[in-house]
Amino acid sequence: MPHQPYRIGLLGHGVVGSAFEALLDERKADIESATGRSPEIGGILTRSRGNFQEILERSDVIVEVMGGIEPAGTYALETLRAGKPLITANKQLLAARGSELLGLARKCEMPLRFEASVAGAVPIIRTLDGALGAAEISRVYGIVNGTTNFILSAMEDGKEYGEALVEAREAGYYGADGPTEDVSGKDAAAKMAILARLAFGVDATLDDVYADGIEELHPDDLQYARDFDMTLKLLGSATRENGRLALSVHPTFLPRTHPLAAITGPINAVTVEGEAFESITLSAPGAGGPPTASAVLGDLLAVMRGESYSLSKQATLPIVHDTTHAFYLHVEVADDPGTLSRIAGVLGDEGISIQSVLQRGLGETARLIFILHPTTRPHLQAALTTVGHLDVLRSSPRVIHVLG
Amino acid sequence: MPHQPYRIGLLGHGVVGSAFEALLDERKADIESATGRSPEIGGILTRSRGNFQEILERSDVIVEVMGGIEPAGTYALETLRAGKPLITANKQLLAARGSELLGLARKCEMPLRFEASVAGAVPIIRTLDGALGAAEISRVYGIVNGTTNFILSAMEDGKEYGEALVEAREAGYYGADGPTEDVSGKDAAAKMAILARLAFGVDATLDDVYADGIEELHPDDLQYARDFDMTLKLLGSATRENGRLALSVHPTFLPRTHPLAAITGPINAVTVEGEAFESITLSAPGAGGPPTASAVLGDLLAVMRGESYSLSKQATLPIVHDTTHAFYLHVEVADDPGTLSRIAGVLGDEGISIQSVLQRGLGETARLIFILHPTTRPHLQAALTTVGHLDVLRSSPRVIHVLG
Numbered sequence: 121m122p123h124q125p126y127r128i129g130l131l132g133h134g135v136v137g138s139a140f141e142a143l144l145d146e147r148k149a150d151i152e153s154a155t156g157r158s159p160e161i162g163g164i165l166t167r168s169r170g171n172f173q174e175i176l177e178r179s180d181v182i183v184e185v186m187g188g189i190e191p192a193g194t195y196a197l198e199t200l201r202a203g204k205p206l207i208t209a210n211k212q213l214l215a216a217r218g219s220e221l222l223g224l225a226r227k228c229e230m231p232l233r234f235e236a237s238v239a240g241a242v243p244i245i246r247t248l249d250g251a252l253g254a255a256e257i258s259r260v261y262g263i264v265n266g267t268t269n270f271i272l273s274a275m276e277d278g279k280e281y282g283e284a285l286v287e288a289r290e291a292g293y294y295g296a297d298g299p300t301e302d303v304s305g306k307d308a309a310a311k312m313a314i315l316a317r318l319a320f321g322v323d324a325t326l327d328d329v330y331a332d333g334i335e336e337l338h339p340d341d342l343q344y345a346r347d348f349d350m351t352l353k354l355l356g357s358a359t360r361e362n363g364r365l366a367l368s369v370h371p372t373f374l375p376r377t378h379p380l381a382a383i384t385g386p387i388n389a390v391t392v393e394g395e396a397f398e399s400i401t402l403s404a405p406g407a408g409g410p411p412t413a414s415a416v417l418g419d420l421l422a423v424m425r426g427e428s429y430s431l432s433k434q435a436t437l438p439i440v441h442d443t444t445h446a447f448y449l450h451v452e453v454a455d456d457p458g459t460l461s462r463i464a465g466v467l468g469d470e471g472i473s474i475q476s477v478l479q480r481g482l483g484e485t486a487r488l489i490f491i492l493h494p495t496t497r498p499h500l501q502a503a504l505t506t507v508g509h510l511d512v513l514r515s516s517p518r519v520i521h522v523l524g
Numbered sequence: 525m526p527h528q529p530y531r532i533g534l535l536g537h538g539v540v541g542s543a544f545e546a547l548l549d550e551r552k553a554d555i556e557s558a559t560g561r562s563p564e565i566g567g568i569l570t571r572s573r574g575n576f577q578e579i580l581e582r583s584d585v586i587v588e589v590m591g592g593i594e595p596a597g598t599y600a601l602e603t604l605r606a607g608k609p610l611i612t613a614n615k616q617l618l619a620a621r622g623s624e625l626l627g628l629a630r631k632c633e634m635p636l637r638f639e640a641s642v643a644g645a646v647p648i649i650r651t652l653d654g655a656l657g658a659a660e661i662s663r664v665y666g667i668v669n670g671t672t673n674f675i676l677s678a679m680e681d682g683k684e685y686g687e688a689l690v691e692a693r694e695a696g697y698y699g700a701d702g703p704t705e706d707v708s709g710k711d712a713a714a715k716m717a718i719l720a721r722l723a724f725g726v727d728a729t730l731d732d733v734y735a736d737g738i739e740e741l742h743p744d745d746l747q748y749a750r751d752f753d754m755t756l757k758l759l760g761s762a763t764r765e766n767g768r769l770a771l772s773v774h775p776t777f778l779p780r781t782h783p784l785a786a787i788t789g790p791i792n793a794v795t796v797e798g799e800a801f802e803s804i805t806l807s808a809p810g811a812g813g814p815p816t817a818s819a820v821l822g823d824l825l826a827v828m829r830g831e832s833y834s835l836s837k838q839a840t841l842p843i844v845h846d847t848t849h850a851f852y853l854h855v856e857v858a859d860d861p862g863t864l865s866r867i868a869g870v871l872g873d874e875g876i877s878i879q880s881v882l883q884r885g886l887g888e889t890a891r892l893i894f895i896l897h898p899t900t901r902p903h904l905q906a907a908l909t910t911v912g913h914l915d916v917l918r919s920s921p922r923v924i925h926v927l928g
Contacts, residue, residue, distance in 0.1 A: 143800055151658050154836030235655065241801040243647075243655035250654070251639065251647035251822040254555050379807065382786050396547055397645040397818040400808040403783065404801060414801035418655040425834060430825065432558030 123152045126424060127162030129179030131172070131195055132186030136209055136236070137164070139409030140185065140416050147417060155424045176202055181423055183416060184208040185236075189216055200224045200232065207419045209236035209412060215310035215326040218317055222431065231428040233419040238311040239264050239388040241404035241411035243418070245429075248318035252392060252400075253430045259393040260319045261357035264311040266386035266406035267293040267302040268334050268354040272371075273384045276342050276351065281335070293386055293407070305331030305354065305369040312356035316367055319358060319392065321433030324367060329356075330441035331369040341450055341520060344489050345373050347478055350448075351381045355523070359443055366443035373448055374523040444494040446475065446522035451507070452515035455486040459512045463488065466510070470503040471495070485514045494524050527556045530828060531566030533583030535576070535599055536590030540613055540640070541568070543813030544589065544820050551821060559828045580606055585827055587820060588612040589640075593620055604628045604636065611823045613640035613816060619714035619730040622721055626835065635832040637823040642715045643668050643792035645808035645815035647822070649833075652722035656796060656804075657834045663797040664723045665761035668715040670790035670810035671697040671706040672738050672758040676775075677788045680746050680755065685739070697790055697811070709735030709758065709773040716760035720771055723762060723796065725837030728771060733760075734845035735773040745854055745924060748893050749777050751882055754852075755785045759927070763847055770847035777852055778927040848898040850879065850926035855911070856919035859890040863916045867892065870914070874907040875899070889918045898928050 128144070130137055141161055144151075152158050163175035165186070172195055176182065182199040184206065186192050192213050199206045201224070208214070214221065214237050225232035235245045239262075248260070263269050270293050274284035285303075288294060294302055301307040309329035316324040334354055342352050350373040359366045374381055379401050383389040388406030393399050405411040453459045460479060467474060467490075475491045492500070504517050532548070534541055545565055548555075556562050567579035569590070576599055580586065586603040588610065590596050596617050603610045605628070612618070618625065618641050629636035639649045643666075652664070667673050674697050678688035689707075692698060698706055705711040713733035720728040738758055746756050754777040763770045778785055783805050787793040792810025797803050809815040857863045864883060871878060871894070879895045896904070908921050 147658050147660065150660075150836065153838070154657070154834060241804055243651050243804065246650065246655055247647050250826065251650055251819070253558070254551050254821050254825040255818055256551065256554075377786075379786055382781075382783055394818075396814040396821075398809050398815055400645055400647070400806070402804070402806050404804040410800040411802055414659055414798075415655070417658050417800075421658040421834065421836065422654065427831065430558060430829060432554065432825065434557070 123156060123158035126155070126157040126159045127178060127180045128159060128420070129163050129165070129175040129182045130161055131165045131182060131184040131192070133164050133166045134185070135409040136185040136412045136416070139413035140183065143410065143413045143417055151421060151424070154421070157424060159420065159424070176204065179204060181205045181207060181420070183420070184210055185416065187212065189213050193217055196221055197224060200228045200230050203228060203230060205231040205423045207233050207416060207423060209234070209416060211237040211307070211310045211314060215313040218314065218325070219323050231423050231426070233422060233429065234314070235419050236412045236415035238314050239390060239404070240406040240408065241414050242388050242390060242402050242406065243415070244315065244390045244402055245318060247400070247402060248315065248392065249429045249431065252394070252397070253432045255394050255396060257319045257360070257392055257394045259357065259359045260315050260390065261355055261359070262388070262390035263353050263380060263383050264356050264388055264390065264406065265302050265308040265354060266388055267299060269383065270386050271303070272334065272352055272354065275337070275339050280339060281337065303335050304333040308354060308356045308369045312358055312367060312369060315390070316358040316365065320360060320365055320437060321435040322365055322437050322439060324439060328439045329367045329369060332371060334371055337371055338518060341448070341518060344450065345448065348476065348491060349376050350374060350522070351376050352520070353380060360437065361443050363437065364440050365437040366440050368441055370521040372521040372523050378523065442497050444496055444524070446494050446524045447492045447500055448520040448522050449490040449492060450518040451488050451513065452482070452485050453488055454512040454514060455481055455484055456512060459486065460488060462510060462512065463507055466506045467492070467503050470499055472499060472503055491522060527560060527562035530561040530563045531582060531584045532563060532824070533567050533569070533579040533586045534565055535569045535586060535588040535596070537568050537570045538589070539813040540589040540816045540820070543817035544587065547814065547817045547821055555825060555828070558825070561828060563824065563828070580608065583608060585609045585611060585824070587824070588614055589820065591616065593617050597621055600625055601628060604632045604634050607632060607634060609635040609827045611637050611820060611827060613638070613820060615641040615711070615714045615718065619717040622718065622729070623727050635827050635830070637826060637833065638718070639823050640816045640819035642718050643794060643808070644810040644812065645818050646792050646794060646806045646810065647819070648719065648794045648806055649722060651804070651806060652719065652796065653833045653835065656798070656801070657836045659798050659800060661723045661764070661796055661798045663761065663763045664719050664794065665759055665763070666792070666794035667757050667784060667787050668760050668792055668794065668810065669706055669712040669758060670792055671703060673787065674790050675707070676738065676756055676758065679741070679743050684743060685741065707739050708737040712758060712760045712773045716762055716771060716773060719794070720762040720769065724764060724769055724841060725839040726769055726841050726843060728843060732843045733771045733773060736775060738775055741775055742922060745852070745922060748854065749852065752880065752895060753780050754778060754926070755780050756924070757784060764841065765847050767841065769841040769843050770845070771843050772845055774925040776925040776927050782927065846901050848900050848928070850898050850928045851896045851904055852924040852926050853894040853896060854922040855892050855917065856886070856889050857892055858916040858918060859885055859888055860916060863890065864892060866914060866916065867911055870910045871896070871907050874903055876903060876907055895926060
């Protein structure tokens, strides 16, 4: 007896949509024997073909891989209102309107799943919602943008930013829309808003996440950091501290021995910390057709089995942009006796202590690189304003976060 | 209105059991608000207190963290037959009688969950069953025994095996039962049987897994391998190849750049490979009270939400002990002209090709270290038998797997 069909309405047929169609075809027999139903694409919506209402009516589930906030958002709401489950890979939509969508899904008692929206094949949404659904989490952080990780890896190998950007384009790590969302940190910020919701139960949106990108980095700083045995990553982090949640994306130095230091190229990795389980790290390809389609396929199996997320955490932690950090500070100064001590004195006056310092003579000037013990950004800013008034300064101070 | 209680019968009150009791107490309020029921320990069974039948009768779920095959197995079967869900951290039981337990759970339509049985806080069971439940997996491999990983890390730092063993005991990485299960590879083998079931749908038991331990290793080999930029791990692996499943545990050299090379001390890490998603790696503490209890707590939330595993894969792949591997080969020989060429000739005659070789003079003898391209164990064994007949040999050849 043939299996009863389970009809999938596919919104979007780009890199992920077509990879999903191919993967579904390949894995169909196994899904049939596991669920007793035969998944098939019942309709495809693209800019040039298909009608959403018709597709919705004849589908058992909608898979949205078109991206963007509209019309995807309208389609998502209509899907849930029509009493059909929704699977989406759309980080922008979830970061902008997650509460509305999840609220409607709860009201309609319809599964809404979005594993593919964050970090491609990394099963981080399920892990936060399931394995860690009853756990107390203190911090979630990681590399959630593969394009910038590829660029930073290339820059550490000595490439200029522009050169690395061209390489990333040639390797297909960003498309027609350009790399702005990636290099500005906005893409990572959207993903951190979603992760913060799952890990801490807060209602975070993209606007709640302070994002520093990688555009302003000096390749020199990546080289100098080698002397401190550090490597640079664009890290998103959500940290619970003193009853608040610090949510941000920053280029961040980390020790070469840190597990995330080994994550190079277009791979994503997320670390979750909590007192009971200490530290769990998950890594996998962060983008690309087949890996993202694989995450969508996992969601399809779950929806066919009637599984919703638990979303067991609800909290109203105030969201702040920043917390205390260790910092890397680079300045060029007149190579006079006493310069180091004057700058160290200013830092000390602001209560900022120095972990290590490296001074290199460059003829008439000297380069000073400090690694500072944890302090707040405003504290450091105040100190740098005072340093700026010293007559010994020969360059603007450059500051980069260091993982604490 | 107070929440209706959800009564947990706890079998075992050692390191994991008491950590679970403490963690449950801490996380109780959140679980209540997520599930609408109030989890509480309704009874505890230890060697000296409690009666299983009484505990079973008044419990809504049984959490078994006592270990060992009996009486845990009888209690597990009785739990499911009584129509109550079962959560277990018992790798021995699952590796020996997994089919029987899972079959009964299916027949009784009762959830049976066992995340804590493999790799502590690493959410590998859920990932294989859920995110990858519809995926085609080609290989699962990793570090699933923390005690041996600790010992190998210490040996790479120059410690003798015996010294490292004492350090592991002092750090509490093995208990009164001694380290035999760990260092013989049996503990890792039990875990690989469970992972093979989830990843490939095979009915594997402990006896199906060929296990080489770490007892016979020479610390010298760990040092020499540095010259090839490799590090040694005890790796369990399940590899689908030519319609068969190769299932084994071996000390294995891997390149220092490999993600698993960075896993040191009592941490566990598992990598899953498949064409679509490429490679997913999960790492976390592999043992210890709170991390293991955290995995049990995740299972409790799932059971309270009525979630069973999907176990969507069913296959009858023949299980074999071994597949092709690259190998490290160490021999000491008479330092005569032509010796290297004679040994290379024997290998070549068996069709084994050499990837790299290092020769060091030691006075009258020389040390030869080969890295061999992938071949089978029987092939290599045949070659070594012939090498053994050469009059130039001054030590028994030593062979260690190299990750291919």
